[in-house]
Amino acid sequence: MTKKPKPKRARTERRILDRTTEKLREQRTKLYALEPGGSADRPIELSSPSQVEIDAESLPCPVCGDRVRLEGPHEVEEHKGERLRVARVVCIGCRARWSRYYRLGPVLN
Ligand SMILES: [Zn+2]
Incomplete structure (x- = not known):
C-alpha cells in the first residue's frame, strides 16, 4: 500500500475552516431541517422499519x-x-x- 503525502497547507486550511465552521454549521443545520427526513414535518417514506437504519447511515453529515x-x-x-x-x-x-425522520408506508404482503 502506498501512502499519499499530506499537503503542507492542510493545517492552515483547517484553521481557516475552524473559524467558519460555526457559521456553516448553523446554516447547514437550518438547511438540513428543510430536507426530506430532516424534521418531523418532512419524514421520508419507507415501506419497512428495517430500512430506517440503512437509510439513516447512508447519508453523509x-x-x-x-x-x-x-x-x-x-x-x-x-x-x-x-x-x-x-x-x-x-x-x-x-x-x-x-x-x-421516517414514515412507514402501507405494508405490502
Ligand atoms: Zn460532520
Whole structure:
C-alpha cells in the first residue's frame, strides 16, 4: 500500500475552516431541517422499519460530509397523531448529532 503525502497547507486550511465552521454549521443545520427526513414535518417514506437504519447511515453529515453512525436502534415518536420513526445519528468527523425522520408506508404482503 502506498501512502499519499499530506499537503503542507492542510493545517492552515483547517484553521481557516475552524473559524467558519460555526457559521456553516448553523446554516447547514437550518438547511438540513428543510430536507426530506430532516424534521418531523418532512419524514421520508419507507415501506419497512428495517430500512430506517440503512437509510439513516447512508447519508453523509450535512455539515462536514463525513460518515454518520447510528447512536442506537431507531425510536418511535408521535407527531401530529402520526407515529414516526426517528433515527439518531452522530457524525464520525465533527460529532454533530442529527435526527432523521421516517414514515412507514402501507405494508405490502
Ligand atoms: Zn460532520
